[in-house]
Amino acid sequence: MNTNNIDLLVKNPDKTNVFQLPPEAKRLPAWRLWVPLLLQIGLIAAVPATAVYTFITGKTVVLQTAPVDPYDFLRGYYQVLSYDISDRTNLQKLPGWKDLPSDKTPCPPGIVCPKNTHNIKPQTSFYVILEAPKAATNPGRPQAWKPVRVSLKNPANLPANQIALKGKYNSWRIEYGLETYYMPEDEREKVNQEISEAQRKQRQSFVVEVKVDKTGHAVPVSLWVRDRNYRF
Amino acid sequence: MISDKFRRELREQAKLWQAEGLIDTSFYQQLSERYQFNTLETASRNRFLSILISLGGILLGIGVITFVAANWQVWSREARVALLLSLFVAVNAAGFYLWRIPPSRSQSSNQNILPATIGRNKLLGEGLLLLGALILGANMALMAQMFHIGGSSYGLFLAWGIGVLGMAYSLRLTSLGVLSALLVGLGYWLAVLDWSSKVEFSWLEVLVRQMPIAASIMFVPLAYWCRSRVIFAIGAIAIIFSLQVSIVQGLNPSWAAAIFCALPPALLWGYDDAIWPNVHSRLFQPTARSLALLFLAGVFYVLSFHWLWQDSPNPAQIPPDWVLLANVAVLGGFTVFEWLRLGRLELRRPKQKAVDLTTGAIGILILASALIPLFHLSFTPIPQLATFLFNVLSFLLAVGLIREGLALGNRQTFWGGMVLITLQIISRVFEYNTELLLKSFVFVLCGIGVIAAGLWFERHFAQINDE
Numbered sequence: 001m002n003t004n005n006i007d008l009l010v011k012n013p014d015k016t017n018v019f020q021l022p023p024e025a026k027r028l029p030a031w032r033l034w035v036p037l038l039l040q041i042g043l044i045a046a047v048p049a050t051a052v053y054t055f056i057t058g059k060t061v062v063l064q065t066a067p068v069d070p071y072d073f074l075r076g077y078y079q080v081l082s083y084d085i086s087d088r089t090n091l092q093k094l095p096g097w098k099d100l101p102s103d104k105t106p107c108p109p110g111i112v113c114p115k116n117t118h119n120i121k122p123q124t125s126f127y128v129i130l131e132a133p134k135a136a137t138n139p140g141r142p143q144a145w146k147p148v149r150v151s152l153k154n155p156a157n158l159p160a161n162q163i164a165l166k167g168k169y170n171s172w173r174i175e176y177g178l179e180t181y182y183m184p185e186d187e188r189e190k191v192n193q194e195i196s197e198a199q200r201k202q203r204q205s206f207v208v209e210v211k212v213d214k215t216g217h218a219v220p221v222s223l224w225v226r227d228r229n230y231r232f
Numbered sequence: 233m234i235s236d237k238f239r240r241e242l243r244e245q246a247k248l249w250q251a252e253g254l255i256d257t258s259f260y261q262q263l264s265e266r267y268q269f270n271t272l273e274t275a276s277r278n279r280f281l282s283i284l285i286s287l288g289g290i291l292l293g294i295g296v297i298t299f300v301a302a303n304w305q306v307w308s309r310e311a312r313v314a315l316l317l318s319l320f321v322a323v324n325a326a327g328f329y330l331w332r333i334p335p336s337r338s339q340s341s342n343q344n345i346l347p348a349t350i351g352r353n354k355l356l357g358e359g360l361l362l363l364g365a366l367i368l369g370a371n372m373a374l375m376a377q378m379f380h381i382g383g384s385s386y387g388l389f390l391a392w393g394i395g396v397l398g399m400a401y402s403l404r405l406t407s408l409g410v411l412s413a414l415l416v417g418l419g420y421w422l423a424v425l426d427w428s429s430k431v432e433f434s435w436l437e438v439l440v441r442q443m444p445i446a447a448s449i450m451f452v453p454l455a456y457w458c459r460s461r462v463i464f465a466i467g468a469i470a471i472i473f474s475l476q477v478s479i480v481q482g483l484n485p486s487w488a489a490a491i492f493c494a495l496p497p498a499l500l501w502g503y504d505d506a507i508w509p510n511v512h513s514r515l516f517q518p519t520a521r522s523l524a525l526l527f528l529a530g531v532f533y534v535l536s537f538h539w540l541w542q543d544s545p546n547p548a549q550i551p552p553d554w555v556l557l558a559n560v561a562v563l564g565g566f567t568v569f570e571w572l573r574l575g576r577l578e579l580r581r582p583k584q585k586a587v588d589l590t591t592g593a594i595g596i597l598i599l600a601s602a603l604i605p606l607f608h609l610s611f612t613p614i615p616q617l618a619t620f621l622f623n624v625l626s627f628l629l630a631v632g633l634i635r636e637g638l639a640l641g642n643r644q645t646f647w648g649g650m651v652l653i654t655l656q657i658i659s660r661v662f663e664y665n666t667e668l669l670l671k672s673f674v675f676v677l678c679g680i681g682v683i684a685a686g687l688w689f690e691r692h693f694a695q696i697n698d699e
Contacts, residue, residue, distance in 0.1 A: 027332055027334055028332055028403065030328075032402045032403060033324065033325065033328040033402070033403070035398075035402060036395075036398035036399040036401070036402040036403075037321065037324055037325075037399070039395065039398045040320075040368050040395040040396075040398065040399065041317065041320070041321070043368070043372065043391055043392075043394070043395045044316075044317070044320070044368070044371045044372055044375055046391075047372050047375040047376050047379070047381065048375050048376075048378070048379040048381065051379040051380075051381055052379070177381075178380075180380060180381075181380055182377045182378075182380065186305065187305075219379070219380070220380050
């Protein structure tokens with residue numbers, strides 16, 4: 001097809017020895033393996049690096065889970081949890097919600113838009129400030145922390161009983177990076193039964209313990225169903 | 233390479249000949265030395281041994297995997313991490329040191345007849361290195377799972393591909409390079425499909441948005457380094473695809489359509505290995521030009537459908553995205569540079585009787601594919617004329633390819649043109665509501681034409697290659 005430029009064209013390079021390694025490449029020095037291998041190990045280590053940092057330096061916080069369908073919860077390869085603070089309706093009454101950047105979608109004509117909903121921009125990151133429960137009434141099982149306000153910036157100088165958790169508004173739901181769990185297969189049945197019983201009697205008894213670091217990043221630590229603790 | 237079966241038969245025959253007196257003992261000795269009759273027994277024993285060893289190895293591996301699976305949940309997280317990492321390092325190291333062993337030179341000079349163990353270590357080592365590259369991805373996924381990180385899948389593939397890329401550069405291994413290009417391409421594809429999470433700043437986000445340039449930097453040098461056309465082709469497809477995504481996302485529709493159609497084939501057709509320093513052969517120009525023709529054929533074929541031009545153009549003005557446009561500008565500038573260089577080469581070259589699809593003709597086709605959508609979207613809609621013009625362009629390209637294939641005796645070009653023209657005719661027959669009788673007539677004509685042309689080509693021009 002390309003006989004113009006014959007001057008440099010290799011006729012059939014696959015068959016000439018251009019495609020073979022030069023002889024000096026036959027025995028490579030060892031660093032040619034170890035340097036990229038270290039890079040790859042660095043990549044592997046980078047996956048859990050922030051999680052480990054948060055786990056070591058973080059402060060323990062307890063979150064109230066939202067109701068789940070126990071029959072659906074432990075199906076499949078991983079489980080998705082949501083929390084009380086994942087739901088927009090639980091956060092929009094808090095102080096600070098109105099200050100978040102809003103999405104100015106015009107009200108379509110003919111439809112009465114609810115006045116008091118403040119539609120914040122999708123993909124906005126903000127911080128939910130949680131406060132520790134006043135007193136530990138039940139010594140065995142921890143009590144959930146309560147959200148007190150939201151803030152666009154990570155607030156400095158919080159009192160000791162408060163902490164800021166970073167979340168991202170993702171069309172209706174707020175995500176905290178605490179939604180996905182991988183449950184060991186042999187524990188699934190047991191946990192499933194516990195959850196379904198707990199939800200029937202007292203909803204408050206299904207909580208998740210997490211650790212939150214200074215930047216608001218959180219990792220899950222364990223799952224409490226009534227008085228039983230399942231470590232992740 | 234001479235098979236053991238042949239050697240065995242030859243030995244029997246040679247013994248027979250010696251017994252019959254056809255050859256004397258010294259001649260038999262010569263044959264025996266040349267074909268190493270004495271190693272036949274040890275060779276078969278070695279093969280038996282290696283089969284046993286590999287069978288044992290497979291059983292051992294299954295046993296280890298089962299053991300790990302049985303205890304996976306019981307072990308602590310640290311133990312699991314240590315196990316995964318040591319497996320990863322061990323497989324890579326074993327692969328590397330096996331792969332590095334120079335081929336064993338047999339004692340005699342008849343090495344080229346009996347390359348007995350040459351390359352076996354190398355092959356096994358390369359296989360292990362490839363396995364190591366796959367374990368890298370598995371390790372990253374398992375880490376995410378163990379620490380409950382719900383990351384994006386495109387991030388995993390991109391990071392994995394970059395990790396493999398480092399190893400491919402360092403060891404100059406084509407297989408790893410191909411794997412890396414596929415992984416990065418897949419990661420980019422998933423990132424484009426996943427429209428959410430596009431706001432937060434991260435290095436992955438930067439990589440995805442700068443993919444055309446990033447892919448050029450990552451894979452074009454690697455293709456030269458490994459001298460691999462496969463890497464070049466996959467890399468070029470990744471570059472073109474990401475470039476098109478950037479064009480669509482970053483530009484307003486009328487200009488985007490024109491650049492979308494014209495820039496990729498121009499970039500590919502103008503590609504010339506000789507613009508790089510230290511590259512002394514045009515290794516990849518044919519590949520790039522084939523891809524350019526393929527792209528043009530696809531564009532012409534798709535745009536020759538009438539319904540595509542039917543809907544009224546609604547130029548929804550989106551604000552131009554300068555980061556994405558930087559990509560388009562860089563590659564566009566490179567294209568202009570390529571074509572200026574091509575033009576200079578064309579002018580300098582003595583006039584010869586052109587039998588090939590010249591750069592000029594391709595340039596006109598590319599220009600037409602840019603101008604028609606631009607005119608349609610920016611000035612007045614011309615659905616009928618545009619459809620007609622693209623049918624003409626498609627036909628011209630197909631005929632050009634066929635003519636080119638005939639003139640040079642190039643089978644692929646010829647059949648590519650045939651497929652394009654047949655597809656075009658069949659599509660037009662189905663697209664416009666014509667009578668069944670006419671349809672059958674067209675089909676029969678097409679069928680006869682294709683068969684006749686094919687037979688004629690194979691009879692008259694296929695010998696050219698054989699000579």
